[in-house]
Amino acid sequence: xxxxxxxxxxxxxxxxxxxxxxxxxxxxxxxxxxxxxxxxxxxxxxxxxxxxxxxxxxxxxxxxxxxxxxxxxxxxxxxxxxxxxxxxxxxxxxxxxxxxxxxxxxxxxxxxxxxxxxxxxxxxxxxxxxxxxxxxxxxxxxxxxxxxxxxxxxxxxxxxxxxxxxxxxxxxxxxxxxxxxxxxxxxxxxxxxxxxxxxxxxxxxxxxxxxxxxxxxxxxxxxxxxxxxxxxxxxxxxxxxxxxxxxxxxxxxxxxxxxxxxxxxxxxxxxxxxxxxxxxxxxxxxxxxxxxxxxxxxxxxxxxxxxxxxxxxxxxxxxxxxxxxxxxx
Amino acid sequence: xxxxxxxxxxxxxxxxxxxxxxxxxxxxxxxxxxxxxxxxxxxxxxxxxxxxxxxxxxxxxxxxxxxxxxxxxxxxxxxxxxxxxxxxxxxxxxxxxxxxxxxxxxxxxxxxxxxxxxxxxxxxxxxxxxxxxxxxxxxxxxxxxxxxxxxxxxxxxxxxxxxxxxxxxxxxxxxxxxxxxxxxxxxxxxxxxxxxxxxxxxxxxxxxxxxxxxxxxxxxxxxxxxxxxxxxxxxxxxxxxxxxxxxxxxxxxxxxxxxxxxxxxxxxxxxxxxxxxxxxxxxxxxxxxxxxxxxxxxxxxxxxxxxxxxxxxxxxxxxxxxxxxxxxx
Numbered sequence: 001x002x003x004x005x006x007x008x009x010x011x012x013x014x015x016x017x018x019x020x021x022x023x024x025x026x027x028x029x030x031x032x033x034x035x036x037x038x039x040x041x042x043x044x045x046x047x048x049x050x051x052x053x054x055x056x057x058x059x060x061x062x063x064x065x066x067x068x069x070x071x072x073x074x075x076x077x078x079x080x081x082x083x084x085x086x087x088x089x090x091x092x093x094x095x096x097x098x099x100x101x102x103x104x105x106x107x108x109x110x111x112x113x114x115x116x117x118x119x120x121x122x123x124x125x126x127x128x129x130x131x132x133x134x135x136x137x138x139x140x141x142x143x144x145x146x147x148x149x150x151x152x153x154x155x156x157x158x159x160x161x162x163x164x165x166x167x168x169x170x171x172x173x174x175x176x177x178x179x180x181x182x183x184x185x186x187x188x189x190x191x192x193x194x195x196x197x198x199x200x201x202x203x204x205x206x207x208x209x210x211x212x213x214x215x216x217x218x219x220x221x222x223x224x225x226x227x228x229x230x231x232x233x234x235x236x237x238x239x240x241x242x243x244x245x246x247x248x249x250x251x252x253x254x255x256x257x258x259x260x261x262x263x264x265x266x267x268x269x270x271x272x273x274x275x276x277x278x279x280x281x282x283x284x285x286x287x288x289x290x291x292x293x294x295x296x297x298x299x300x301x302x303x304x305x306x307x308x309x310x311x312x313x314x315x316x317x318x319x320x321x322x323x324x325x326x327x328x329x
Numbered sequence: 330x331x332x333x334x335x336x337x338x339x340x341x342x343x344x345x346x347x348x349x350x351x352x353x354x355x356x357x358x359x360x361x362x363x364x365x366x367x368x369x370x371x372x373x374x375x376x377x378x379x380x381x382x383x384x385x386x387x388x389x390x391x392x393x394x395x396x397x398x399x400x401x402x403x404x405x406x407x408x409x410x411x412x413x414x415x416x417x418x419x420x421x422x423x424x425x426x427x428x429x430x431x432x433x434x435x436x437x438x439x440x441x442x443x444x445x446x447x448x449x450x451x452x453x454x455x456x457x458x459x460x461x462x463x464x465x466x467x468x469x470x471x472x473x474x475x476x477x478x479x480x481x482x483x484x485x486x487x488x489x490x491x492x493x494x495x496x497x498x499x500x501x502x503x504x505x506x507x508x509x510x511x512x513x514x515x516x517x518x519x520x521x522x523x524x525x526x527x528x529x530x531x532x533x534x535x536x537x538x539x540x541x542x543x544x545x546x547x548x549x550x551x552x553x554x555x556x557x558x559x560x561x562x563x564x565x566x567x568x569x570x571x572x573x574x575x576x577x578x579x580x581x582x583x584x585x586x587x588x589x590x591x592x593x594x595x596x597x598x599x600x601x602x603x604x605x606x607x608x609x610x611x612x613x614x615x616x617x618x619x620x621x622x623x624x625x626x627x628x629x630x631x632x633x634x635x636x637x638x639x640x641x642x643x644x645x646x647x648x649x650x651x652x653x654x655x656x657x658x
Contacts, residue, residue, distance in 0.1 A: 031480035082441065086434035105415035105483045108437060109476045112411065115441070116472035119448055123465040129458030136452040136465065143445035147438045151360035154434045 002319040011049040012042065018070045022121050034102045034110035035117075038077040041093055046211075047179060048073045050320065051186040054200050056313035057305075060190020067125055068135060068189060071118040072182040075139070078114035079146055079178075081107055086154065094228060115143070127189055135185045138201075142181035149173025153239075161248075162240045168209060176208025199307045203317070206301035211324040213294040216241040218328070220278055221287060226329045232274030238265025242293060246286040256280055291325075298325050331648040340378040341371065347399045351450050363431045363439035364446075367406040370422055375540075376508060377402045379649065380515040383529050385642035386634075389519020396454055397464060397518060400447040401511040404468070407443035408475055408507075410436055415483065423557060444472070456518055464514045467530075471510035478502025482568075490577075491569045497538060505537025528636045532646070535630035540653040542623040545570040547657070549607055550616060555658045561603030567594025571622060575615040585609055620654075627654050 019039045025032055048069035055065035084092055085099040085107040099107035122139060125132045152170040156162055162170070183204035187197045216234060220243060224231050234241050244264065251257045263269050263277040281287055301321045308314045348368045354361055377398035384394035413421055414428040414436040428436035451468060454461045481499040485491055491499070512533035516526045545563060549572065553560050563570050573593065580586045592598050592606040610616055630650045637643045 026477060028477065028480050028484055030484065031477060082437050086437060106480060108411050108415060108440075109480050109483070111437075111441075112444070113473055113476035115444060116469055116476060119465070120469040120473060123462060123469050129462050132462055133452060133458050136448070140445055140449040140452050144442060144449060147442035147445060148355060148357065148360060151357050151435060151438050154438070155357055155359065 002315055004316070004319045004323040007316055007319075008045055008049055011052060012045045015045060015048050015066070015069060015073070016040075016042075018066050019073060022067070022070050022074075022117065030102055030106060031109055031113060034081075034098050034106050035113045037095065037098060037101075037110075038080055038092070039074060039114070041095060043093065045073065046320065046324075047076050047182050050179060050204060050317070051182040053313045053316050053320070054183040054186030054204075055190035057308050057311055057317055058187045058190040058192035058196055058200070059309075059311075060187075060192070062190075062313075064126055065186045065189045067121045068139075068182070068185045071121040071139070072178065072185070074114045074118040074121070075143060075146075076178060078111040078118070079150070081111040081114070083150065085111075086150075091229070125189070131188055134188050138184050138188070139181045142177040145173045145177040149175070149177070157237045157239055160240075162245075164242060164245045167240050167242060167245060171209050171212040172205060175212040176205040179208040179211070180204040196307055199304045203301045203304035203321070206297045206304065207321045207324055210294040210297035210301065210321070213242055213290055213297065214325050214327075216243065217287060217290050217294070220281070223328060228329075230271075232269070232271075232278065235264060235274055235277050236267050236269050242290045243281050243286040246289045247281045247284045250284045250286065251280065294325055298322065331644055333645070333648045333652040336645055336648075337374055337378055340381060341374045344374060344377050344395070344398060344402070345369075345371075347395050348402060351396070351399050351403075351446065359431055359435060360438055360442060363410075363427050363435050364442050366424065366427060366430075366439075367409055367421070368403060368443070370424060372422065374402065375649065375653075376405050376511050379508060379533060379646070380511040382642045382645050382649070383512040383515030383533075384519035386637050386640055386646055387516045387519040387521035387525055387529070388638075388640075389516075389521070391519075391642075393455055394515045394518045396450045397468075397511070397514045400450040400468070401507065401514070403443045403447040403450070404472060404475075405507060407440040407447070408479070410440040410443070412479065414440075415479075420558070454518070460517055463517050467513050467517070468510045471506040474502045474506040478504070478506070486566045486568055489569075491574075493571060493574045496569050496571060496574060500538050500541040501534060504541040505534045508537040508540070509533040525636055528633045532630045532633035532650070535626050535633065536650045536653055539623040539626035539630065539650070542571055542619055542626065543654050543656075545572065546616060546619050546623070549610070552657060557658075559600075561598070561600075561607065564593060564603055564606050565596050565598050571619040572610050572615040575618045576610045576613045579613045579615065580609065623654055627651065 023036050023039065051065050051069040051072055052062045056062045080092065081098050084097040085104060089097055090100050091097065098110055122132065122136055125135065149170055153174055156170060180201045184197050184201040187200040192200070218227060219234055220231055222231055247260060251260060260277055260280045263273045266273065298321050302318050305314055305317060352365050352368065380394050380398040380401055381391045385391045409421065410427050413426040414433060418426055419429050420426065427439055451461065451465055454464065478499055482503055485499060509530045513526050513530040516529040521529070547556060548563055549560055551560055564573070576589060580589060589606055589609045592602045595602065627650050631647050634643055634646060
């Protein structure tokens with residue numbers, strides 16, 4: 001059995017140096033401090049690890065993919081900075097968020113700067129020019145889609161009820177596309193042919209959906225201490241997660257439905273009200289449904305890797321998909 | 330004598346179609362509406378015109394440079410959207426700004442989306458892969474510098490007094506680099522050698538400084554009706570423009586200095602107070618000094634073009650530099 005966390009930690013160590021290397025200190029100081037804070041703060045590093053694993057799993061040289069792994073991590077961090085500002089979140093991984101510490105304008109600019117730096121790093125990839133161009137195409141498309149997905153999320157959080165299909169499309173755009181661009185980019189750098197690049201891309205798209213769906217589950221039934229944030233915020237925001245959409249369809253009792261709807265979207269709902277809503281969703285089978293659905297996505301993701309020959313990196317990619325569904329944080 | 334405005338209008342017409350072409354309608358609607366508003370609204374289109382002129386002036390095919398012209402315009406517009414939000418400006422070219430019309434989160438995302446699309450367009454440039462890579466390098470570096478320059482501007486507007494050299498460095502980063510990336514990119518697509526690319530890059534860097542310096546002058550002594558905004562806002566923000574820095578050094582009378590300082594940075598200064606501050610700066614020779622300095626930059630910019638053979642496009646580039654200094658809007 002592969003120890004995903006141990007491998008992620010090993011990758012993190014390798015990546016930390018490169019993440020610093022590509023963010024040299026320039027002026028002005030406050031922008032630079034704001035720009036490096038999230039990339040240096042760590043996190044699971046699933047996205048960059050996937051870039052390296054994909055390069056290796058197709059038989060390529062993983063070292064050549066390190067700059068892309070860094071770029072994908074910068075892009076992920078740029079979206080977190082802008083997201084935290086949009087959502088008004090004050091803490092991330094125990095740190096004060098950028099807009100609180102440095103002000104809104106600096107949060108916008110630090111995100112923009114990381115975004116720009118990501119593409120500077122891609123421009124310098126040590127690969128043939130045509131490979132670099134293909135990587136650039138898949139990553140730029142992903143960032144365009146990310147913005148679309150985040151806007152759909154904003155619209156959704158504004159209380160607009162959406163169907164399950166629409167919610168999954170939102171997840172695909174706001175989460176999966178960056179996983180997928182990283183994996184496909186890694187495969188491209190590793191020298192894979194189009195068929196393999198596409199399979200790896202699809203694997204990561206499916207994994208991204210499973211990952212986000214399980215994230216939603218953790219955000220309701222997870223351990224607030226381990227998560228480092230309070231649970232039930234999606235309910236407070238009235239967000240149409242898979243669980244909420246399922247519950248709205250499957251709660252049979254009118255009184256229960258009324259009670260559920262009274263908490264949904266109630267931004268200042270108490271811990272007690274959240275626990276009641278959670279119980280209602282559990283009784284309606286909605287949590288179980290979401291876990292089942294995420295498990296299906298994971299299985300479909302892993303099946304896409306059948307095209308690859310056996311290797312340590314392939315095993316890690318399989319384990320990573322399982323990890324998306326078997327984590328407590 | 331070349332009619333710069335007429336040529337810019339001609340280029341605009343050609344560009345408008347392409348600007349639309351590369352922004353296809355996708356979901357969600359509110360993000361798309363916010364994304365296309367500024368690019369479609371026109372403006373002087375100096376930056377994209379410079380891309381095309383540079384491609385032509387080095388003997389290349391201008392049509393091949395159209396996508397880059399579009400990308401540079403998207404980047405310019407993305408920075409305007411984020412800037413307007415950061416500054417809290419409510420109007421631009423008579424339109425309601427994005428954050429007022431669609432909310433702050435959509436303004437952030439619309440900027441991000443335009444930024445991403447700019448690089449998607451660059452990824453699809455119809456040029457050899459190595460040329461595309463060189464264009465990408467110069468443009469990504471410019472966007473990184475833009476963020477630095479805007480942060481320096483934010484710091485400056487927060488009342489931090491800066492030296493004239495520091496202010497010019499700010500202008501170089503927040504204005505010149507995008508002009509220069511466009512011009513150098515156009516020259517690269519046009520097939521120019523490194524020496525010519527560098528000369529064109531330097532031309533545009535110098536022109537950018539002259540352009541922004543004269544913009545500051547117009548912002549103080551220009552016609553509010555033609556400008557479409559009130560004058561004196563730099564004074565209200567206490568911004569260290571060349572004029573302000575010169576005045577602070579050259580006002581001899583203590584009472585006058587006290588009066589000047591009392592208006593500088595007074596965010597709610599009346600029209601009357603602004604006119605007094607303006608008169609003080611004029612009497613100290615500060616406006617004249619800034620115009621002289623901008624003129625010098627223009628001359629130095631034009632001299633960089635000596636390396637190019639005579640052509641209509643070269644003449645337009647010369648006229649464009651003169652226009653940066655001889656406009657009322």
